[in-house]
Amino acid sequence: MKRRVTSFIAAGFFGLMLPLTTEAQAADALPKPTGVPLLEVSGDIKVKNGVRGAVFDLQMLRDLAEHEYVTTTIWTEGVQTFTGVPLAVLLDRLDVEDGTLMAKAINDYAIEIPVADIDPNAPMVAYMMNGKEMSRRDKGPLWIVFPYDSDAKYRAEIAYARSIWQLDRIAVVQ
Numbered sequence: 448m449k450r451r452v453t454s455f456i457a458a459g460f461f462g463l464m465l466p467l468t469t470e471a472q473a474a475d476a477l478p479k480p481t482g483v484p485l486l487e488v489s490g491d492i493k494v495k496n497g498v499r500g501a502v503f504d505l506q507m508l509r510d511l512a513e514h515e516y517v518t519t520t521i522w523t524e525g526v527q528t529f530t531g532v533p534l535a536v537l538l539d540r541l542d543v544e545d546g547t548l549m550a551k552a553i554n555d556y557a558i559e560i561p562v563a564d565i566d567p568n569a570p571m572v573a574y575m576m577n578g579k580e581m582s583r584r585d586k587g588p589l590w591i592v593f594p595y596d597s598d599a600k601y602r603a604e605i606a607y608a609r610s611i612w613q614l615d616r617i618a619v620v621q
Contacts, residue, residue, distance in 0.1 A: 477540070480504035485588050486572070490549075490619035493542035501541055505574055505588075512536045514571050516594040521607060522586070523576075529592050531573035535565050538619075546621045550591065552613040553583065560591075560609050562619075569593050569601065572614065586612035 477496040482504035489500030496502060511532045519526055534548075548560040560570075570593045574580060581587020590612040593601040600606065 529573040530575035531571040589614040
C-alpha cells in the first residue's frame with residue numbers, strides 16, 4: 448500500500464510539472480515555415496523547427512525584429528534603404544551565444560563571422576532593398592549588410608567580405 452501512495456504522489460507531482468514544461472517548450476518553439484523557405488540555420492543551435500536545424504521563411508524573419516539601414520554600398524549606386532533582421536536578434540532567437548557562423552550563398556560562396564564580432568544591430572540579414580524584396584539577380588533574397596556609412600569599421604575589407612548576398616544557409620560551429 449505504501450508503494451502505491453508513493454507512486455500516486457510522484458505521478459501527481461510530475462503530472463503537475465508536465466504542463467509547465469510543455470508551456471515553457473512551447474514558448475521557445477520555433478514555428479515551421481508556411482512560405483517558401485529562405486534561410487536554414489544548422490549546427491550548434493538550441494532552438495529548432497526541423498531535424499537539421501531551423502528553417503525560416505520571409506514572414507518568420509520579419510516577425511523577429513524589423514530593422515532598417517540607410518546607407519551606400521560599394522556594390523550599388525547611391526543611397527539604399529535595407530530592411531531586415533539584425534543577425535544578433537536571429538542568433539538570440541536560436542539561443543546561440545558563441546562560436547563562428549559559416550554563412551553560405553546559393554552559389555556556395557562562403558564566409559565566416561565569429562559570433563563575438565556581431566554587434567546588437569550590425570550586421571543584419573536584409574530581405575528588402577528600397578522597400579522591395581530582393582530577387583536573386585538583385586543580390587537576394589537575403590543579403591548580410593552593414594550600416595557602412597555609420598562607422599569606418601564597416602567600410603573595411605572584413606565587413607565587405609562578410610557582406611554575403613544570396614545567403615541561404617548558416618552553420619553555427621564551435
